[in-house]
Amino acid sequence: MSLNGEASASHLVLEQKRRFKFLLVGDPDCGKTRIIQTYLRNSAPKAVTHDPISTTYEYDLGGTNSNVEISLVDARGTYDISKASECFNSTNVAIFFYAINNLQSLENVRYCWIPRFRKCSGFNVPTILVGNKKDLRASRGLRSIASLQPHSVPFFHGMKTKNCCSMDMFLECSAEDHESIDCLFQAAYSYVI
Numbered sequence: 069m070s071l072n073g074e075a076s077a078s079h080l081v082l083e084q085k086r087r088f089k090f091l092l093v094g095d096p097d098c099g100k101t102r103i104i105q106t107y108l109r110n111s112a113p114k115a116v117t118h119d120p121i122s123t124t125y126e127y128d129l130g131g132t133n134s135n136v137e138i139s140l141v142d143a144r145g146t147y148d149i150s151k152a153s154e155c156f157n158s159t160n161v162a163i164f165f166y167a168i169n170n171l172q173s174l175e176n177v178r179y180c181w182i183p184r185f186r187k188c189s190g191f192n193v194p195t196i197l198v199g200n201k202k203d204l205r206a207s208r209g210l211r212s213i214a215s216l217q218p219h220s221v222p223f224f225h226g227m228k229t230k231n232c233c234s235m236d237m238f239l240e241c242s243a244e245d246h247e248s249i250d251c252l253f254q255a256a257y258s259y260v261i
Contacts, residue, residue, distance in 0.1 A: 085137045103249060141155055168201045174225060202245070
């Protein structure tokens with residue numbers, strides 16, 4: 069502080085929090101909420117807000133003394149995409165989910181969610197494609213394409229969608245097994261920090 073009691077401009081800059089919004093979007097029952105709950109299992113969010121189209125979890129990256137605040141916006145898996153798109157504004161990283169045991173959920177990412185998001189937010193926002201519920205494939209011993217159930221999604225279909233939609237990253241994860249969840253959010257942080 070200066071002698072007259074005012075804080076210096078450089079001191080205020082250090083105190084100001086940097087805020088980032090990570091949007092999680094996909095069909096109902098693809099596991100977005102479970103991924104968030106699993107990720108935040110060791111730290112309670114400082115705020116949780118609900119509205120008709122989303123649930124937002126806010127937390128400080130690196131604990132309470134951090135100058136980085138993350139909002140994880142869990143867009144409702146509503147089929148009324150026009151309502152869901154209301155939460156697309158000001159997104160820093162968009163994470164699109166499909167369920168590995170539901171081929172239609174991947175098709176909806178490709179033909180519904182991505183086009184709607186890009187119409188609202190453009191192409192400059194980093195995008196990550198996530199195949200969730202990987203444990204369902206592994207627990208059934210589904211190793212080859214021939215052994216996949218009719219509606220299960222092979223890994224290469226996710227890669228193809230990532231490439232066709234010009235997405236930045238693709239990975240598969242499992243909230244049930246806690247597999248690749250930390251990797252997912254570390255990748256999201258790397259795009260903004």
